[in-house]
Amino acid sequence: MAQITLFPGIEIQHLCFDSRQAKAGSVFFAIPGTQVDGHSFLPQVYAQGCKLWVVEKAPAELPADVTCVQVSDSNQALAEAAAEFYGHPSKKLKLVGITGTNGKTTTVTLLFELFKRLGHRCGLISTVVNKIEDKIIPSTHTTPDALSLNALLADMVTAGCSHAFMEVSSHAVVQKRIHAVQFSGGIFSNITRDHLDFHETFDEYIKAKKGFFDALPATAFALTNVDDKRGMVMLQNTAAKKYGFGLLNAADFKAKIISNGVGGLQLEIDHQQVHAQLIGTFNAYNLLGIYAAALLLGEESHEVLVQISALKTAPGRFEQLAGSQNKMGIVDYAHTPDALENVLKTIQAIRDKSQRIITVVGCGGNRDSGKRPIMAELAAKYSDSVVLTSDNPRKEDPELILDQMEAGVPAALKSKVHRVSDRKEGIFYAVRELAASGDIILVAGKGHENYQDIQGVKYDFDDKLVLGEAFS
Ligand SMILES: CC(=O)N[C@H]1[C@@H](OP(=O)(O)OP(=O)(O)OC[C@H]2O[C@@H](n3ccc(=O)[nH]c3=O)[C@H](O)[C@@H]2O)O[C@H](CO)[C@@H](O)[C@@H]1O[C@H](C)C(=O)N[C@@H](C)C(=O)N[C@H](CCC(=O)O)C(=O)O
Ligand SMILES: Nc1ncnc2c1ncn2[C@@H]1O[C@H](COP(=O)(O)OP(=O)(O)OP(=O)(O)O)[C@@H](O)[C@H]1O
Ligand SMILES: N[C@H](CCC[C@H](N)C(=O)O)C(=O)O
């Protein structure tokens, strides 16, 4: 029980924004959503005994025993109430958020593992999993809704955590999921096309990410990738202390790649050499980003580098699987054109030239359709053979998604491309029919995911398990 500013003098037992959870003692926030309008459930919540409402639009008839507060933005009101209800847990933690198209999960996972190694009690909020120290809490979103987020942060405080690392998605900024959450630091990884189904234009998508930095307090640090074209723009209006990291341009934190191979990356950071187990130039950025964040949080440079060398890749991110006949499998979450290009370039750079690259890739349904032809073209450009297949078709027809992908493949590359809409059959075809001894099979797009969403039903599916089966 707690009091919140919206309802002075009333003891609140519970906050909710889903009518199905409303009961006596709850405050119900009516939110206009993308599918339905939360205001249409007001009669239902009343019938369930919930008489404290927060609305954007005043109801035509208000029962006499209901206290209704009208606000201009229910999402924002919910975020403020959630922070109050849970006692502003973010202020009791060193909370660092990261935004960007790619690298968020990798960065927060590495930061969480690094800070545990440095002796701190930590929390993690990510696409793959949420954690309070070693306790696992399943993740449903990259960034949880404001209520779940504040509840999770409060549990971290109760568990004695000093630090928490979380992903900040562009959806979360727009829907105010992080409004009223106080960050000690913000990191920007990069921005390339994605989610244009939701944001409509690339400018809107950039604006959403920038909104995270605009809202940081002066006490926080804002750390940006200066090698990204939009890196400086992100920090233009922030009150936070500004820092940059990069491999190419002048920056507060700089790194040089000494070597990049199957065994990992050899980097020079701050005139010190460090060997990391992660592979690829994009991971050099992720590693430099976490090094910079660690120093900005007060950690000692040498100790940080010692611990960085022990870090392993995040689940489903460039995970390697050895197969029969020396075939090598790589499972990676590349589901954007930029990520796919980076991963394929990395494989090209580290492979032995006799090894051919066979890529299995699809594009999710009910998501940005503009990336489909681009991803198929990139797959064909950088691979010796490609199997276009399904990746969470959701409510769309998988064959139509494949038609859109195939349309992006230039005529000269068409002979490399095969089409097998069933993902399991696609992986088997790549491993058993297309790959020869020693070849590399990249299975891209689903990484850690353990389901395939077809028509709203989530069927068990794990790229790593299927790949293992195909190898056996
Ligand atoms: C597009 C989007 O972000 N949608 C999120 C949004 O839902 P919505 O606006 O569609 O809500 P809605 O279904 O129209 O309902 C409107 C309101 O009515 C309420 N309602 C609904 C039904 C009912 O019976 N009673 C009731 O009260 C709902 O609780 C809601 O408050 O608010 C919901 C509650 O917080 C989220 O679960 C939902 O995430 C959906 C499932 C989703 O797929 N989101 C993805 C796109 C997402 O958020 N992705 C990002 C980024 C991913 C990445 O790049 O990593 C993420 O952070 O995960
Ligand atoms: N710094 C980076 N720059 C570009 N690509 C990257 C970077 N880090 C990882 N990738 C690629 O992007 C994929 C997704 O990485 P990761 O899961 O860390 O990103 P994310 O931002 O959390 O994605 P999502 O928005 O789906 O949660 C990886 O599997 C890899 O292919
Ligand atoms: N967070 C991203 C993940 C996409 C992963 C891919 N497997 C897909 O389902 O499209 C999204 O929801 O758009």
Ligand SMILES: [Mg+2]
């Ligand atoms: Mg993520």
